[in-house]
Amino acid sequence: MCFQKKSFPEKDPEKNFCDTRFCLQSWLLDAFFPAKCLTCGRAGDFLCETHRQFPPAPQNEAQFQHLDEIFAATEYYDPVVKKSVEFFKFRGFSALAKIFAETIVERVPDNFLENAILVPIPLHWTRKLWRGFNQADVLARAILENRTRDLDPGFELKFDLKRVRRTHQQARLGKSARKKNLDDAFFWCGENLAGKKIVLVDDVVASGSTLDAAAAVLKKSGAKAVHAVVFARGGKTKEPGFDQSNTDSKSSSA
């Protein structure tokens, strides 16, 4: 995230990435912390060509009450994926969003993003203030930038979904408490969505209950279809107790 522009990141998505030719921050970072692969240390980018060959996402047949479909680009428990997400989310390596977005756009079915409004899953404002950015916003912007380079000019990004209530970590709750925890957590403050197709964006999904709660609000505001696109899918099968808010345990369960 650009230090100079993080103070107004939601006003104009077109202008959120620095022009590196003139950015002192980028120049200093490159000079003192040159990009190298988080896994093998090869210079050039935060993931080299080899280590950005992420595995496919695990199959998931979960049915949701409001959300129509989730597309995940890869599997959260792959060690490189997990490390990348942690660096992206908790250590400020926002440049990884470009690599995540490339993988998503390459793998997502053609019609999934067509004529859609991208809506990042918001953080509660207190959490966002604490961390300085919302990882879903950064990822959604990177998808928009990647996708609009060659495809739909009509593709757009809206930040009008708000998290109006702080929620507890989903992983620590039972099923009914989990639902109650998310009730009324979101609020749509944008235009009427009648007939619109929405694609929610987040970095990681596990149970999908957070995405489903957001989908409920968007459908109440008229949305015809609500899909979700995430970089990595986790789940309970490999690490009991894991939940979306668990990867968010320091973050987006807010």
Ligand SMILES: [Zn+2]
């Ligand atoms: Zn590498």
